[in-house]
Amino acid sequence: MAAPSRDTAALRRRSALELAAVVGVALATWALASMLELHESLSAFFQRHEGWQADELAIALGVLAAGLALHALRRRHEAEQALAAEQRALADAARLAERNAELARGLIALQEAEREAIARELHDEMGQAGTALRIETALLRRALAAGDADGAGAAAARADLQAEALLRGVRALLQRLRPVxxxxxxxxxxxxxxxxxxxxxxxxxxxxxxxxxxxxxxxxxxxxxxxxxxxxxxxxxxxxxxxxxxxxxxxxxxxxxxxxxxxxxxxxxxxxxxxxxxxxxxxxxxxxxxxxxxxxxxxxxxxxxxxxxxxxxxxxxxxxxxxx
The missing domain is CATH 3.30.565.10 (Histidine kinase-like ATPase, C-terminal domain)
Structure with a gap:
């Protein structure tokens, strides 16, 4: 069983102090009543008002005191339960906040990794395809300048293949970013x-x-x-x-x-x-x-x-x- 929290322990200490104060006041009242013989004085007073059944008032007050004591104990139990529920809620909130923070860190790392992968793909594949396309277009210009129709046709065909490869790479990258x-x-x-x-x-x-x-x-x-x-x-x-x-x-x-x-x-x-x-x-x-x-x-x-x-x-x- 888990140890009681500080709030619950403080509540129990306050309850114990209040109980000790009540017991102390009761003992002091008993001592004072003994010294002043209050019982005899009250008995004489109640005897004069017997028609109003005043002598039964002590029993009613005793029942009231017992009821108040039971009510106080019940309220203490409810307060302890409320404190425990609040502490569980705070613990759950702390765990949720930690999980959200972990998720945020993970998603940031994932986003950076995805950006790095896209940058690498752009550099390695599309960059190379673009460079090869520029080379083929340069060869095409040279062949046209030299009047080499066969060379120009071959360069154009290779440039077409490179452009098609570049287009496939762009489509694949777009599919990763958004499934079209x-x-x-x-x-x-x-x-x-x-x-x-x-x-x-x-x-x-x-x-x-x-x-x-x-x-x-x-x-x-x-x-x-x-x-x-x-x-x-x-x-x-x-x-x-x-x-x-x-x-x-x-x-x-x-x-x-x-x-x-x-x-x-x-x-x-x-x-x-x-x-x-x-x-x-x-x-x-x-x-x-x-x-x-x-x-x-x-x-x-x-x-x-x-x-x-x-x-x-x-x-x-x-x-x-x-x-x-």
Whole structure:
């Protein structure tokens, strides 16, 4: 059992002091009454007013005193409970503040890492593609100046290939920053494209299942959270799982949407369900919409990531109207 807090201990000390003061006053009253023989005087007074039953007043006052004592004890117990509840609330608030601070630090670090990765990609891939394109256009100008039609044609063809590679790099970078397919193709097609592209890069089989058209009629903010969680989960599979198969399932039950990403890799470490910064941010995205993000797995048994989101009633109504 935990030791009492300082506030509770102070409350108990004050109660003990008040009780000691009451007992002291009672003893002093008894001593003074003995010296002045107050009982005999009061008895004579009550005897003269027997018609008013004044002699029974002492018993009523005794019952009143006992009731007040019980009331005071109950109030003390309630005050201790209120203090304990307040201290628990303060402790929870402190833990929440620490978690928010940790999350803020993690998200800042994640943002900086993403910026560094984008800068590196711009420098390494697009910078090289731009340099190669400039070289080919210079060769094209020289060939045209020299009247070398074949050389000019070859340089133009190579420049066209470099421009196409540069365009693919820009599109891939834009897809990382904002999934354009969500606006044009919808969530189901975007998740299928995500699985196909991930499979091509990782060499790991990836299957997407949209159970009963669960992706239909979702709000844009819900689509974005679902896509980002699936993206981060597959990224973790590629980095850590050493899996042979992965699956992405989107399902709906009533007004609850569920995204399940599973793999048959090495599973979670034995020390617990540790989340990387990416999944930590994904969990905060889910919490912002009233949902949850859970990790399940054991060493050697694969990993299962489950995102659940409550759907607004207007979204559910839109789905029904679309289906009808």
């Amino acid at each position: 397919h969500l606006d044009t193709l919808g969530l189901a097609a975007s998740l299928q494209d995500l699985c196909d592209g991930w499979q091509a890069r990782s060499g790991v089989d990836c299957r997407f299942h949209d159970r009963a058209d669960a992706a239909a009629g979702l709000a844009p903010e819900v689509e974005l959270v679902v896509y980002r969680v699936a993206q981060e989960a597959l990224t973790n599979v590629m980095r850590h799982a050493r899996a042979r198969h992965a699956s992405v399932l989107l399902a709906r039950e009533g007004t609850t949407l569920a995204l399940v990403v599973e793999d048959d890799g090495v599973g979670l470490p034995p020390e617990g369900q540790r989340r990387g910064l990416g999944l930590l941010g994904a969990g905060e995205r889910a919490a912002a919409l009233g949902g949850t993000l859970a990790l399940h797995g054991a060493p050697g048994a694969g990993t299962r990531i489950v995102l659940t989101l409550p759907l607004r009633q207007d979204v559910a109504r839109h789905v029904l109207e679309t289906a009808s």
